[in-house]
Amino acid sequence: MFMYFPTNYVWSMAVVATLNNGGLIDEVDRACKPVLEASKNGDDAGTEELYAAWVEVADRLIASAQDDEKRGRLIGAGDKYYRSSLYVSQSERLQSPTWAGRKAAYQKSIDLLLKHIELSGVPMTKLDIPFEDTSLPAYYYRAEPKDGKPAPVVIQLNGLDSTKEMMYYSGFPQMLARRGISTIMVDHGGTGEALRLRDIKARVETETFISPIIDWIEKQPELDANQVGIVGWSLGGYYAPRAAAFDDRLKLCVAWGANHNWAEVQQGRRNREGENPVPHYWEHVFWVWGVDNIDDFMEKTKGMHLNGVVERITAPFLITHGANDRQINVKYAQQSYDAATASSKRELRIFDEPEGGTEHISIDHMPYVAGYIADWVAETFAEIK
Numbered sequence: 068m069f070m071y072f073p074t075n076y077v078w079s080m081a082v083v084a085t086l087n088n089g090g091l092i093d094e095v096d097r098a099c100k101p102v103l104e105a106s107k108n109g110d111d112a113g114t115e116e117l118y119a120a121w122v123e124v125a126d127r128l129i130a131s132a133q134d135d136e137k138r139g140r141l142i143g144a145g146d147k148y149y150r151s152s153l154y155v156s157q158s159e160r161l162q163s164p165t166w167a168g169r170k171a172a173y174q175k176s177i178d179l180l181l182k183h184i185e186l187s188g189v190p191m192t193k194l195d196i197p198f199e200d201t202s203l204p205a206y207y208y209r210a211e212p213k214d215g216k217p218a219p220v221v222i223q224l225n226g227l228d229s230t231k232e233m234m235y236y237s238g239f240p241q242m243l244a245r246r247g248i249s250t251i252m253v254d255h256g257g258t259g260e261a262l263r264l265r266d267i268k269a270r271v272e273t274e275t276f277i278s279p280i281i282d283w284i285e286k287q288p289e290l291d292a293n294q295v296g297i298v299g300w301s302l303g304g305y306y307a308p309r310a311a312a313f314d315d316r317l318k319l320c321v322a323w324g325a326n327h328n329w330a331e332v333q334q335g336r337r338n339r340e341g342e343n344p345v346p347h348y349w350e351h352v353f354w355v356w357g358v359d360n361i362d363d364f365m366e367k368t369k370g371m372h373l374n375g376v377v378e379r380i381t382a383p384f385l386i387t388h389g390a391n392d393r394q395i396n397v398k399y400a401q402q403s404y405d406a407a408t409a410s411s412k413r414e415l416r417i418f419d420e421p422e423g424g425t426e427h428i429s430i431d432h433m434p435y436v437a438g439y440i441a442d443w444v445a446e447t448f449a450e451i452k
Contacts, residue, residue, distance in 0.1 A: 068431040071099055072106035076342045076393065078117065080430060081157045087433040088236035090153055098124040098154060110346035114161045118172065121158035125151040129179070136186075145186035152179035156232050163347040164354040173230075173263045180232050190244070191235070196253070198279045201267060204260040205253040205280070206231050208240040212289060213247045219294035219448045220249045222280055222317075224310075226301025226324075226428070227355065228345045230259035239298075239437045246445040249290060253280060255306070257355040268357040271370040273306040274313040281316045294318055294448050298440065300428045301344070304386075304395070305329050305371060308403065312379035319383045319447045321440055324392065324428040325400035328372040332395060333365065342393040344427070377403050383412035383447045387429065387436060390419035394427045412447065 071082040085095055098121040105113030132147035156176035162169050184191055190209045195202040210218045221243055223234050231252040234240065240250035254261040255276040257269025270276075277297065285292040296319040299307030304326035311320035326332075335341055336348070345351050349361065358364045377384075384407050388400035397417060404415040416439065418424030423432035 068426045071095075072103065075106040075110060077110045077344070077346055078102075078106050078161065080344075080427070081161060083426075084233075084430055084433070085153060085157045087430065088153055088233070088238065090150060090157075094124050094128070094150065094154070098158075110343065110348075111163075114163065114346050115166065115168075118158040118162060118168075121154045122172075125154040125179075128154075132182075141186045145183050148179050148183040148186065152176050152183060152232065153236050155179060156230065156236070160228055160230070160233075161346050164350050170263055173260070176230075176232055177260070180235065191240075194251070194283075196280055196283050198267075198276065201265060203253055203255060203267070203276065203280070204231065204265070205251050206235060206240075208235070208244060208250040208252070209289070210244040210247050210249045217289055217291040218247060218249045219296070220251060220284055220290045221296045221298050221444060222277065223250055223252045224255060224297065224299035224303035224306045225253075225258035226299070226303050226344070227257070228351060229301065230254060232259070237437060238434060239441065242437055242441040243444065246441055248441075248445060248448065251280060251284070262355060269355045271309075271368070272313075273309040276306075277310040277317070278314055281314065292316070294451070296320065296444055296448070298323055298444070300324050301395075302326055302329060304399075304403075305373060308373055308377055308380060308384070308407075311382055311384070312373075312376045315381065317382055318451055319385075319444065320380060321385045321387070321444065322400075322403060323387055323436075323440060324395060325386050325388050325397075325403045326373075326395055327377070327399040327402040327406075328374065330365075330369050330371045332399075333368060333371075337361070341396070342427075344394055373403060373406070377406040378409060380407055381409050381411060383451070384410040385414045385416065385440065385443050385447075387416045387418065387424075387440060389425040389427060389429045389431070390417050391425040392427045412450075414443070 070079045072078045101120040128151040132144040135144035159172040194205040234252040256267045261267040298321040300323035304322035311317045424436040429436035
C-alpha cells in the first residue's frame with residue numbers, strides 16, 4: 068500500500084482510499100504535506116490539524132465550483148463539488164467522536180455530494196427507509212432497466228467507520244449500474260448518518276436492519292424483489308452474511324473483506340495486535356455501540372461472530388480478502404468459507420502480490436477488486452433467474 072505517511076498506517080489508508088475514489092494527486096498532496104510532521108506522533112494526535120489542512124483544499128475547490136456555476140460551467144462545478152465532498156468526508160472519518168465540529172463536518176460532506184449529484188445528473192436519490200421508531204438514511208442508485216424488466220438490486224453495507232457517501236465514492240454502485248443492477252447504499256446502525264445525526268447504534272442482529280430495506284424494495288415496481296443481493300465491506304463482512312443467514316429473500320451475498328469473528332479481533336486489539344481502522348479507536352467503538360467502558364463494550368459485542376451463522380446461508384456466497392490485511396487476518400476468510408457448506412455457490416477469492424488488492428478490503432487496489440465483485444454479482448444474478 069502507498070504509505071504517504073511512512074509511520075502512520077491509518078492516515079495513509081485515508082490517502083489511498085481518497086486517491087482510489089477520485090481524488091487528484093496534486094490536491095491530496097497539498098492537503099497532506101502540511102501534516103507530514105504531525106503524522107509522526109501517532110494516529111490520534113493531530114487529527115484536527117489534518118482536518119483543517121484537508122478542508123482548506125476542499126474550500127478552495129468549493130470557491131472554484133461556485134465561480135463555475137456563475138459562469139454556467141456546471142459539469143466542471145459538479146466535478147469539483149464531488150472532490151471537495153470526498154476530501155471533507157475522508158478527513159472527518161479520522162476525527163474523535165468527541166470533537167465538537169464532527170456533525171457539521173459530516174453534514175458538509177453530504178451537502179457537497181448532493182450538490183454534485185444535482186449538477187451532474189447522477190441517477191441517485193436520497194431515501195429514508197422506515198425502521199422501528201425512526202428511519203435509516205440511504206442512497207438509491209438506479210440502473211437503467213434492461214428490456215423493460217425490473218432491475219436486480221444490491222443492498223450495500225458499511226463497515227465500522229465508513230458512510231454511504233464513501234460507498235458512492237468507491238464507484239461500485241456505478242459499476243453495478245453498468246451491468247443493469249441498482250444499488251441501495253445504507254447507513255445502518257452504528258454508521259454514517261444513522262450514527263452521527265440520528266444516534267442509531269450498532270447491534271449484533273443485522274437482520275433487524277436489513278428486513279425493512281427488503282420490505283421497501285418489494286414495494287418498488289422498477290426493482291425485482293426476486294433478485295435482491297447484499298454486499299458488505301469490512302465489518303460489513305459480518306453484517307452481510309448474518310443478514311443472508313436469517314433472511315432468505317437475499318439471493319446472493321458478498322463479504323468484501325471477511326469478518327468471521329470480530330469479537331475475537333477485539334480481544335486482539337486489547338493486546339495491541341494488528342492495525343486499527345481509525346484513530347481514537349476505543350472512543351469510536353464505544354460511540355458506535357453506545358457504551359462508555361471496555362467491559363460493557365466486550366459484553367455487548369461478544370456475539371459479533373459468524374460461528375453457527377454462516378452454516379445457515381444457502382444463497383450464493385462470495386468472500387474476498389486481501390492476503391496482507393493488517394486489520395482482519397486472512398484466516399477469517401478461510402473460516403467463513405469452510406463453514407458455508409450449505410451455500411449453493413461459494414467462492415473464496417484471496418488477492419495477493421503481484422496482483423494487488425492485498426490490504427484491508429483491498430483498499431490498495433479498490434477499483435480492481437470492486438470490478439471483480441460486480442462481475443460476480445451480475446453473473447450470479449443471471450444464473451439464478
